Amino acid sequence: MASTDSPPRSFVLASRASALAQIQTHIVLDALQAAFPASTFSTSFMSTQGDKNQAQALYLLGGKSLWTKELEVALLDGAVDMLVHSLKDVPTVLPPGCAVGAILAREDPADSLVVKAGLRVDGRAVASLDDLPKAAVVGTSSVRRVAQLKRKYPHLIFKDVRGNLNTRLAKLDDPEGPYAALILAKAGLVRLGFGARVTADILPPTLYHAVGQGALAVEIRADDEAARALCEALTHRPTQWKCVAERACLRVLEGGCSVPVGVHSELDESGKLTVVGTITAIDGALHVEHEVAGIVRSAEEAEALGAQLAKVLIETGGREILDAVTKDRESRTAGSGEKTDVEVHKIEAVMEQPGSAV
Numbered sequence: 001m002a003s004t005d006s007p008p009r010s011f012v013l014a015s016r017a018s019a020l021a022q023i024q025t026h027i028v029l030d031a032l033q034a035a036f037p038a039s040t041f042s043t044s045f046m047s048t049q050g051d052k053n054q055a056q057a058l059y060l061l062g063g064k065s066l067w068t069k070e071l072e073v074a075l076l077d078g079a080v081d082m083l084v085h086s087l088k089d090v091p092t093v094l095p096p097g098c099a100v101g102a103i104l105a106r107e108d109p110a111d112s113l114v115v116k117a118g119l120r121v122d123g124r125a126v127a128s129l130d131d132l133p134k135a136a137v138v139g140t141s142s143v144r145r146v147a148q149l150k151r152k153y154p155h156l157i158f159k160d161v162r163g164n165l166n167t168r169l170a171k172l173d174d175p176e177g178p179y180a181a182l183i184l185a186k187a188g189l190v191r192l193g194f195g196a197r198v199t200a201d202i203l204p205p206t207l208y209h210a211v212g213q214g215a216l217a218v219e220i221r222a223d224d225e226a227a228r229a230l231c232e233a234l235t236h237r238p239t240q241w242k243c244v245a246e247r248a249c250l251r252v253l254e255g256g257c258s259v260p261v262g263v264h265s266e267l268d269e270s271g272k273l274t275v276v277g278t279i280t281a282i283d284g285a286l287h288v289e290h291e292v293a294g295i296v297r298s299a300e301e302a303e304a305l306g307a308q309l310a311k312v313l314i315e316t317g318g319r320e321i322l323d324a325v326t327k328d329r330e331s332r333t334a335g336s337g338e339k340t341d342v343e344v345h346k347i348e349a350v351m352e353q354p355g356s357a358v
């Protein structure tokens with residue numbers, strides 16, 4: 001436990017090296033520095049498995065910790081003290097010794113349509129997905145988005161697009177490139193200063209966003225009480241309750257960022273939390289959707305509500321959809337697991353060190 005007379009500590013904040021990750025880390029650093037002027041904060045940026053493997057479809061990479069593993073190794077080693085993540089990239093089960101310390105106020109969690117610069121169809125600007133012609137190519141690397149959008153737009157072609165946000169926008173606007181539009185998280189575009197590129201939001205019931213989308217999380221060592229106390233001050237309670245409910249739902253569904261689970265949450269002034277969850281088959285043919293609501297007074301109660309939503313989804317057809325998704329992925333990745341094995345060994349080595357687990 002940090003006592004009040006212990007010398008102010010310095011904390012190293014770490015994240016991926018992408019432009020978005022660096023901006024997000026500075027958002028957290030500025031908030032910490034303002035709230036705790038006696039402590040010092042610095043940054044460290046590194047690339048992750050998700051950054052390194054840009055060729056393979058995210059869905060087939062399949063791992064739940066693509067964006068977090070290398071960072072967690074550095075955290076548990078004590079090389080860094082706080083990891084800044086997009087919450088939606090944080091697996092619902094963390095390695096032993098790691099904990100979510102803070103969840104900051106959420107940006108708009110919506111998914112947005114971004115149309116190719118200057119694109120016109122029949123002489124008119126494109127204002128929504130409804131304006132795109134048959135066989136137009138829409139770029140997104142999220143199975144959740146593809147699965148849901150195939151239901152309403154079976155005539156469009158959904159094509160994987162990888163790379164950081166700047167790269168994706170360059171691929172979109174390339175006059176020789178195949179994409180008529182991309183679907184991207186609005187929060188990332190806004191934080192990078194590309195908010196003006198948003199053509200339209202794609203909202204429920206057309207598209208439910210990812211669990212945790214739009215929120216920033218700070219991951220800490222579970223036994224670092226000083227870091228935990230600092231993080232407590234950054235946490236935005238309404239965002240935290242919505243997001244822990246969404247994450248509890250996904251945890252029960254045994255999913256990761258690459259399964260077609262969508263959500264939408266609302267918390268009103270009376271403390272009533274409403275969470276809608278969806279599971280959609282990869283081809284869009286099957287879809288289950290449910291809503292739960294209840295008064296919540298703590299993160300634990302929010303978590304219980306999210307877990308209850310998952311149970312209803314599983315019982316009403318979700319189980320069959322998730323099993324089919326798993327089978328599909330296994331059949332497409334058979335014999336190509338080497339990269340993942342290497343990373344797993346690395347993290348196990350760290351977790352075996354005495355004192356790194358709680």
Ligand SMILES: NCc1[nH]cc(CCC(=O)O)c1CC(=O)O
Nearest residue numbers: 086088184185187188213214215
């Ligand atoms: N790894 C993808 C990812 N992780 C977080 C964001 C955007 C920011 C957020 O959702 O908080 C994105 C980009 C996207 O989905 O378009």
